[in-house]
Amino acid sequence: MFQRNINRRVTKTKTKTVFLHLCPPIHSFFLSYRNFTAQSTSALDTAAAAADIATLVLESDPKSLRGSLHGLPLQFTPELVDKVLKRLWFHGPKALQFFKHLEYHPSYAHSSSSFDHAIDIAGRMRDYKTVWALVARMRARRIGPSSKTFAIIAERFVGAGKPDRAIRVFLSMREHGCPQDLHSFNTILDILCKSKRVEMAYNHLFKVLRGKFKADVVSYNIIANGWCLIKRTPKALEVLKEMVERGLTPTITTYNILLKGYFRAGQIKEAWEFFLQMKKREVEIDVVTYTTMVHGFGVVGEIKRARKVFNEMVGEGILPSTATYNAMIQVLCKKDSVENAVLMFEEMIKKGYVPNLTTYNVVIRGLFHAGNMDRAMEFIERMKTDGCEPNVQTYNVAIRYFCDAGDVEKGLSMFEKMGQGSLPNLDTYNILISAMFVRKKSEDLVVAGKLLLEMIDRGFIPRKFTFNRVLNGLLLTGNQAFAKEILRQQSKCGRLPRQFKL
DNA sequence: GTAGGGTTAG
Numbered sequence: 001m002f003q004r005n006i007n008r009r010v011t012k013t014k015t016k017t018v019f020l021h022l023c024p025p026i027h028s029f030f031l032s033y034r035n036f037t038a039q040s041t042s043a044l045d046t047a048a049a050a051a052d053i054a055t056l057v058l059e060s061d062p063k064s065l066r067g068s069l070h071g072l073p074l075q076f077t078p079e080l081v082d083k084v085l086k087r088l089w090f091h092g093p094k095a096l097q098f099f100k101h102l103e104y105h106p107s108y109a110h111s112s113s114s115f116d117h118a119i120d121i122a123g124r125m126r127d128y129k130t131v132w133a134l135v136a137r138m139r140a141r142r143i144g145p146s147s148k149t150f151a152i153i154a155e156r157f158v159g160a161g162k163p164d165r166a167i168r169v170f171l172s173m174r175e176h177g178c179p180q181d182l183h184s185f186n187t188i189l190d191i192l193c194k195s196k197r198v199e200m201a202y203n204h205l206f207k208v209l210r211g212k213f214k215a216d217v218v219s220y221n222i223i224a225n226g227w228c229l230i231k232r233t234p235k236a237l238e239v240l241k242e243m244v245e246r247g248l249t250p251t252i253t254t255y256n257i258l259l260k261g262y263f264r265a266g267q268i269k270e271a272w273e274f275f276l277q278m279k280k281r282e283v284e285i286d287v288v289t290y291t292t293m294v295h296g297f298g299v300v301g302e303i304k305r306a307r308k309v310f311n312e313m314v315g316e317g318i319l320p321s322t323a324t325y326n327a328m329i330q331v332l333c334k335k336d337s338v339e340n341a342v343l344m345f346e347e348m349i350k351k352g353y354v355p356n357l358t359t360y361n362v363v364i365r366g367l368f369h370a371g372n373m374d375r376a377m378e379f380i381e382r383m384k385t386d387g388c389e390p391n392v393q394t395y396n397v398a399i400r401y402f403c404d405a406g407d408v409e410k411g412l413s414m415f416e417k418m419g420q421g422s423l424p425n426l427d428t429y430n431i432l433i434s435a436m437f438v439r440k441k442s443e444d445l446v447v448a449g450k451l452l453l454e455m456i457d458r459g460f461i462p463r464k465f466t467f468n469r470v471l472n473g474l475l476l477t478g479n480q481a482f483a484k485e486i487l488r489q490q491s492k493c494g495r496l497p498r499q500f501k502l
Numbered sequence: 503g504t505a506g507g508g509t510t511a512g
Contacts, residue, residue: 151503186504221505256506291507326508361509369512393509400511427510 049074050083057088057098066101076102078111085117090423090458092125103137112143116152123156125459131156139177147173147184154188158195166191167204185213189222198226217248221257228261233270236261256288263296271296285316291324298331306331322348326358333366341366355386361393368401376401391422396431403435408444411435429455433466442477449474449482456489464495 053072060068081102088095099118102108115138122130131153138144150173157166170188173180185205192201202223210219220243227235236258240250255278262271275293278285290313297306310328313320320328325348332341345363348355360383367376380390380398395418403411415432418424429451436448448470452462467490474483 148503155503183504190504216504218505225505251505253506258506260506286507288507293507295508321507323508328508330508356508358509365509391509396510404511431511 053084054087076108081114120152151187163197182213193226225257231265233261295327301335330362338366338370365397400431426460445473
């Protein structure tokens, strides 16, 4: 019922259906994908309403937005608001505007989960003032901040290259009225380790606070994995020793972390010996162990050994998982042949496995890589038929290989097919912008410029290199006015080269 | 959002 009302409201504003290389101004292409059909179930209702509200936010005049939102004939719910925020993910300022207007809504109050989303968005934009303002408001309303909130903030600081600030965020939790515990301790350790800051995690947090929080197996596993991620397996072994000394029993996860660590560090012999040790001792080897072995052997080209391990596991009573098949298929593509990979794919289906997104993407990449464009496209169609929608990676692979093969038109047409669950990401834009230089055509450079502006509009910050390349291209082809616009944007992004002044 | 396996450019 309310669906129709929103639609009427939205359709009043003028819609620009745009394929970006045809007509400026740059406009988010998914606006042309709006779907106004009435949906039957409530989950779909929420999704459709979220899409409509997101469009409303994007198209409304900022001054009238609050009125429009407050006047909507529908009841906002936390689920709906979260979905809208997700839709506006790449329009940070708009998303925060929407969030703020709803804070003054007469009959709706934000949930803690929506606050977390808003904080995540502000953090992504590196707008820390807003981050802390939101935290304060959460606290004032007594709906947080929670340890999840702090994990989000810490992650954003780490992502912005400020791990020391992430640590301070963790240490300040109590000041913000949020108790710390072993969980939150492990979470911050993991965030640091996953970003390859194990040294910092170990020295500044783990060593100092492991007594206070009573570090457990999980804490030690996180640190061991941290060392493995930067290929320092001897340090991971030390951690293993240390945990045993402190009376903790390593789990199968601990061993799998080390096994993977050996492969990652290129220590194939050590990995094999470690695997034998695991079998010899009373460790319950599991499917993860086998998948690690298959993948590890495969990536160094030891296909026979990979196959042997793969066959052996069934004998041991451990069934391969989809991930095991994915590992096998991937290494066949890379070190054997796509034909054999496709055979493996068909075999898994015959055995009743359901391929997932990764399975398809691995096969599709393999086919493109082998120059089998048509078969790759057939697989993309096949996955859709199987109810598995292509994602960003699927499209990025297709776009990359078409462009590399000189078929820029086909690359662009794939780009235009993206939507909903597969919005372009930073890679997509980088691939496409690079492709605009191969034909050395003036029109292509204009498209490159438009893509650059669109990516900025979506919250991606292009590298200085990308800016300069596009800028030079435009200047050389006589597009001075457009170049000037790009330069203005570059300055806004803080990526201005020294010699330029506006 | 406390840990381990499978997509990312030769």
